[in-house]
Amino acid sequence: MRLPYYESTIHRQIREKREDRKERIKSDLQEYGKEVLASDEMKQAFDQTHHQWATVGEHTFRVAFSSVMICYALRKMNIKVNIPAVVIGALCHDLGMLGRSDKYSSDKEAVLEHPKESVAVAKEIVDELPEKAEEIIERHMWPLGDSKAPNSIEGAVVSVADKYSAVKDVVRGSEVKKTGVRNYVKGERDRIKKAIQKGIATGGAEKTGKENENEDQKH
Numbered sequence: 001m002r003l004p005y006y007e008s009t010i011h012r013q014i015r016e017k018r019e020d021r022k023e024r025i026k027s028d029l030q031e032y033g034k035e036v037l038a039s040d041e042m043k044q045a046f047d048q049t050h051h052q053w054a055t056v057g058e059h060t061f062r063v064a065f066s067s068v069m070i071c072y073a074l075r076k077m078n079i080k081v082n083i084p085a086v087v088i089g090a091l092c093h094d095l096g097m098l099g100r101s102d103k104y105s106s107d108k109e110a111v112l113e114h115p116k117e118s119v120a121v122a123k124e125i126v127d128e129l130p131e132k133a134e135e136i137i138e139r140h141m142w143p144l145g146d147s148k149a150p151n152s153i154e155g156a157v158v159s160v161a162d163k164y165s166a167v168k169d170v171v172r173g174s175e176v177k178k179t180g181v182r183n184y185v186k187g188e189r190d191r192i193k194k195a196i197q198k199g200i201a202t203g204g205a206e207k208t209g210k211e212n213e214n215e216d217q218k219h
């Protein structure tokens with residue numbers, strides 16, 4: 001049972017700001033990513049494991065969520081960012097990994113080739129794929145493999161968010177293993193999948209309610 005907790009004005013304001021930001025991110029994902037979210041590829045993405053413990057779908061959601069959050073911070077510093085391109089680029093960046101074992105003969109080939117393949121998938125899903133989104137997808141692996149460095153702020157944002165999310169996936173996986181709470185990952189997967197099926201892009205892909213609770217208590 002959660003202990004009674006007195007929420008000070010400043011804590012309430014911080015919580016409300018966070019909730020408001022989360023809602024704004026959700027609506028940006030829904031608005032700019034609607035073609036991707038409605039695609040069969042995105043549904044398929046929730047059935048394929050990625051980074052050991054996550055799925056391609058969960059990972060792309062986390063990357064999109066974190067990328068938009070970084071964009072908000074940049075806008076506060078009066079740096080212009082193209083959020084629609086970031087959303088599309090982030091949601092599509094790893095879709096070239098779908099069917100990975102049939103498409104690629106080795107992990108190395110998958111790492112090297114999936115960005116180009118993701119661009120091809122994105123072009124099939126999105127009617128007019130913005131040039132910037134294409135660049136974001138094509139260069140997201142930098143500095144790994146033989147990827148060229150991003151040539152826009154948006155590309156750099158998604159590339160950084162991708163590494164952050166990948167590390168988080170693996171670390172969280174080891175926590176799951178250590179504690180033996182094996183249903184944790186599955187529970188989150190089912191929850192996000194249900195949200196997608198309802199057509200709701202959820203920032204909850206970031207964290208479970210329990211985690212948010214714990215994290216809020218840390219601050």
Ligand SMILES: [Fe+2]
Pocket residue numbers: 093094114140141
């Ligand atoms: Fe990737």
Ligand SMILES: [Fe+2]
Pocket residue numbers: 059063093094162166
């Ligand atoms: Fe990725």
